[in-house]
Amino acid sequence: MWRVVARSAWHAVLFAWGLSLIFPPTELMAGTPVSSVDRADQPFGLSTSRVTTGTLLEKWLDVEHEVDDDRRVLRLCDQDRASCRSRTALRFLAIVDGARNLQGRARLGEINRAINLTVKPMSDLALYGAEDVWSPPLATFARGAGDCEDYAIAKFVALQEAGVSADDLRIVILRDDVRDEDHAVVAARLDGNWLMLDNLHMAMAGDQQVRDYYRPIFLIDRDGVERYSGASSASGGAARGNERAIGQILH
Template identity: 55%
Template sequence: MAISDYPRALRATFLGCSLLASSLAWFGPVAAGTLLSPGTAVLIKKSVEPFGQPTAMLLDGRLHQKWQSLQRRLDDEMVQLALCEGDREGCVSPAALQFLAIVDAARLREGRARLGEINRAINLAVKATSDLAQYGELDVWASPLATLTRGGDCEDYAIAKFVALRLAGIAPDDLRIVIMRDTIRGGDHAVAAARLDGRWLMLDNRRMAMVEDSDIRNVRPTYMLDRHSVMRYTDAPVLVASSSNPEAPVVVNSLAAPSPIAPADQALPQAD
């Protein structure tokens, strides 16, 4: 969809997603940026993750390291938020007070309304800004308070929503960050995802309304992050009969599908 098709109030957020220019293909072959090395992939499983596709856990690599590094920064920020929540009058961080106000408003709602409150509030609170403009780099993952202070692109919106949803009472097992590739325009994008009544809703900085994963078209999910790990979406294993033992199925092509991850020394896709 052309930018002009979006409501004017959302155009800035649509333009603000420079995600993963250098770390993810948030991914596939385009020119510009650099992509994270995936690391070792194991534990293929048919899962109830967003989009319902099999995933492989990444145990190492730069993407895994980047997520772990951000988790440590989030731990530090949680301490700051806890201190401000306990003494709001003495809190010296406007961003912390703003973030807590967003969480407070969401806690007053239930179910889908709670998710929608955070989606809209973060979309409106964050100024869409590219990593290159802010940091002089193509891909920086920021913590929520840094994003509220300085602005951010799509992965920064997703991270802020991921944290806000957790503080608002959504169970960790029902929260994800999903990275997907636009198969029409070729761009890469990240969203927060929350599971409600067994269905995954996408909280996207490009739109105020939430959309179920089953209703999203023209995208290919590539990575999924939860509070503990990074997963890579992979084609489902194909079972064939062994020539020596027709009774025993053999798994083929489980990780043989072309990977969306390019070697670390190659130019990688830039998110929109």
């Protein structure tokens, strides 16, 4: 057992440096989380690690390409509404317009309320005859229905179109242990606090308020997918979490 008497700040620095030599960082294998993110930067105040492989990452990258296509359509329609041939894009932009002139919590609340009212909750099984299908915003609006991750993706894009910085937005995958299912929401940072935009509620709760009934598993930001440290999922266990955590999302 180490016994150190901190006689001065300098001794403390030397001791910390010595520990770094004795216990060097473990080299991470490909396919594992590769970096720890400052917990102050993430919802729930917990540290996360970047996910580099797995079904969840592949699913997000696939829908992200479709989201990029939607952004191009929205940009063209926003520049020239009269020539826009996509009624779906115009409907989406109408929601964005309603939030652009608002600030702070009012802007977030307007996007949350409008998309909750526009999209009808329906499972992937009912919509597509398959489970775990992720849709970009315009596809969701065209169908007028979707499950929780479809709401979250639409809000994630709408908030950015309305002027919210991507640095202040996350899609968070939560675990409801009581119902034994996963759920997706958007987390938006406002004045240093994270608010949850949930398709099940019009009111926006803070991240610490929902800890009583939700446990964070994954988050998605502009750079990709991260896993909360020590998180497990519906598939049972952190080691397999990035492979199947979203399979039970049916809200």
